Amino acid sequence: MPILDVADLAKSFVLHNRGGVRLPVMRGASLTVEAGECVGLVGASGAGKSTLMRMIYGNYGSDGGRILVDGIDVATADPRTVLRLRREVMGYVSQFLRVVPRVSAEEIVAELAIAEGRPAEDALAEARALLARLNLPERLWGLPPATFSGGEQQRVNVARGFITGHRLLLVDEPTASLDATNREVVMELIEEKKRAGVAILGIFHDEPVRARVCDRLVDVTGFAPAVAA
Numbered sequence: 001m002p003i004l005d006v007a008d009l010a011k012s013f014v015l016h017n018r019g020g021v022r023l024p025v026m027r028g029a030s031l032t033v034e035a036g037e038c039v040g041l042v043g044a045s046g047a048g049k050s051t052l053m054r055m056i057y058g059n060y061g062s063d064g065g066r067i068l069v070d071g072i073d074v075a076t077a078d079p080r081t082v083l084r085l086r087r088e089v090m091g092y093v094s095q096f097l098r099v100v101p102r103v104s105a106e107e108i109v110a111e112l113a114i115a116e117g118r119p120a121e122d123a124l125a126e127a128r129a130l131l132a133r134l135n136l137p138e139r140l141w142g143l144p145p146a147t148f149s150g151g152e153q154q155r156v157n158v159a160r161g162f163i164t165g166h167r168l169l170l171v172d173e174p175t176a177s178l179d180a181t182n183r184e185v186v187m188e189l190i191e192e193k194k195r196a197g198v199a200i201l202g203i204f205h206d207e208p209v210r211a212r213v214c215d216r217l218v219d220v221t222g223f224a225p226a227v228a229a
């Protein structure tokens with residue numbers, strides 16, 4: 001059974017500030033991701049890549065179809081079940097870090113591992129190891145990331161997303177503002193996850209990154225309502 005199994009998913013946005021106009025953005029979206037596999041979402045800007053990821057993570061509702069994560073349908077699950085899936089099964093690594101005031105970089109990274117039940121000292125040790133691998137200067141580990149550069153914040157976010165034992169990772173542009181050295185580290189982290197049997201669905205604008213880490217590509221342009229009609 002694939003860890004992620006999306007079938008016949010439909011989505012339209014209702015524009016409340018435009019008198020409730022419905023804007024269909026997706027129809028018949030279907031894809032699967034197996035353990036140990038990385039699938040890349042491609043398609044022109046505005047084709048719906050991020051929207052599809054947000055529906056899978058349960059941030060956006062859908063108008064029809066199913067999103068099975070570890071056999072449970074996110075499209076119809078109650079919020080409590082979605083929260084459990086996020087804690088136990090699926091992680092989301094966005095491009096941007098949500099900065100929490102006064103919480104240090106290493107604590108932000110360790111947080112999800114602690115939530116999974118890992119002892120705090122172990123989680124902090126692994127957080128530091130990941131930050132070191134991602135070349136974040138040690139003097140920054142104990143500071144809140146609010147004043148960090150874009151690339152430094154992104155590396156904290158990648159460490160936070162990759163520390164978990166999640167079996168499904170949704171990654172949205174994890175290398176967007178990184179230099180070549182750190183891009184290489186992120187690609188290695190993805191390859192390690194795949195070897196550990198983690199299923200990954202990603203958006204990678206960087207073609208060489210995509211070519212190296214993705215086993216398959218899914219073009220979301222094929223899910224546009226006009227094409228499917």
Ligand SMILES: Nc1ncnc2c1ncn2[C@@H]1O[C@H](COP(=O)(O)OP(=O)(O)OP(=O)(O)O)[C@@H](O)[C@H]1O
Binds near residue numbers: 051
């Ligand atoms: N909250 C929203 N309300 C209304 N329309 C939206 C909303 N979010 C996205 N859209 C529309 O849905 C379509 C798909 O957007 P989405 O961000 O998923 O595209 P994308 O493929 O990820 O693009 P990019 O590569 O530029 O990030 C676009 O036409 C966008 O304008």
